[in-house]
Amino acid sequence: MALSKITITEINGASRFLTSDDSKSGMLFYVSDTSALAETSFQVYSLQEAETAGVTVDDFPVAHYHIDEFYRMSDSAQLQVKFVSYTGGTHDFAEVKELVADADGDMSQIGVYTQANFSTGMVTALQAVMSDLKEEDDIPLVSLLQANFSGVTLSSLSDLSSSNAPQVAVLLGQDGGGTGAALYNSIGKSIGILGAALGSLSVSSVHESIAWKGQYDVSGAELNTLAFANGTPYKSVSKSQLATLNDKKYIFLLKDFGLNGSYFNSSFVATQESSDYYSLERGRVINKSRKLLRTSLLPQLNSPLYLEESGSLRLETIGKFTSLAEQGLQGMLRAGELSNYSVYIDPAQDVLASDTLVIDVKLQPVGVSRYINITLGFAVSLA
Structure with missing residues (x-):
């Protein structure tokens, strides 16, 4: 009889779990209605789990590729994967709400893949769904849209800066x-x-831009040689063309002299740069603060509001609600996700007439060094 022992078998899989709500994501694939996984949804923490669920490289090469790439970048984050039948026609992206519901609303960003030809109408439709989720269900998210650009010239692409879609970013890069x-x-x-x-x-x-060159190099076995989603090689596109695509608010990958790797050109969403929510990180910061404020204050809904003889709110009432509002924001401040914040409750507001407590919250975001200007020259003296 063999000696007693403990046997441990190593398997391929995640090396760590990202448990923060900020890491929880969803991925929606539109597939043919004959697909074995059509109308299915499941949660995974690794590519291996997705393969076990049926997302094999032979049967679902594109979905397998993107899930593989997701975990190449993010280790073992929670990912809700949904396959939806698509036989043609205009997308309204209503299935995105189903994806979010499948995860009980517990996610912070989603990605949508379709082989339908890209149009700005897609951006408008997806933003409408994002707005509904935020306003009706109080589930604020940002989204990434990957549609088909084959057969389209880069110069003919629409300018997305006028799309007014602050929760939608359009992807244009490719391996x-x-x-x-x-x-x-x-x-x-x-x-x-x-x-x-x-x-x-x-x-x-x-608060971080995924275009941060010191942090987010996406090159490896994949995305080392770059192209655009219409098949155009990256090296054949001029600097001025790259600048135009950047100004039109598309996200793609680029190279920089003096720095090895592949990097996102920006983190823009499909809206004007003058908007407070012009980037993915601005959207994610406001979304996180919104979720934290709601979580802290929801138990106080329909709670008593005590007044002074003058009719103004009591100091202890103001203090309680101010403290609750600050709970989550303090954590964001400590984590470097905010520069500063303020919470103000006007004691003179007439809560008896309106049954409404108004809390004014202001956030000071973290800046992004999108441009660095250096003056350089010789000097006779440095004194």
Whole structure:
């Protein structure tokens, strides 16, 4: 008889779990109605779990690719995966609400993949769903849209800065020499960078731009050689063309002299740069603060509001609600996700007439060094 022992078998899988709500993500794939996984939804923490659920490289090469890329960037974050039948026609993205409901609303960002040809109408439709989730269900999210750009020239792409879609970012990058390129050549439809982009969002802090070059290099076996989602090689696109695509608020990948790797050009969403919510990180910061404020204050809904003889709110009432509002914001401040914040409750507000307590919360965001200007020259004296 063999000696007693403990046997441990190592398996491939996640090395760590990202448990923060900020990392929880969803990925929606539109597939043919004959697909074995059509109308299914499941939660995974690794590519291996997705494969066990049926997302094999042979049967679902594109979905497998993006889930693989997601976990290449974000280790083992919670990912809700949903497959939806699509037989053509205009997307209204109503299935996004189903994806969010499948995870009980417990996610912070989603990615949508479709092989339908891109149009600005898609951006408008997806933003409408994002707005409904935020306003009607109090589930604020940001979204990444990967549609088909094959057969479209880069110069003909619409300017997204007028789309007024602060919760939608449109992806235009693609691999140019690895698995993504091979899939594009085989399928003839855009493959894109949905997995890498969503994974980068998942692993980043909410105030961080995924275009931070010192932090988010997405190159590896994949995304080392770059292209665009219409198959155009990155090296064939001029600097002025890249600047134009950037100004039109598309997200793609680029190279920089003096720095090895592949990096996102920006973290813009499809809205004007003058908007307070012009980037993914601005949206994620406001979304997180909104969730934290709601969680802290929801137990106080319909609670008593005590008044002084003058009719103004008592100091202890103001103090209680101010303290509750500050709870989550203090955590964001300590984590470097905010520069500062303020909470103010006007004691003179007439809560008897309105049954409404107004709390004024202001957030001072963290800046992003999108541009760095240096003056350089010789001097006779440095004194």
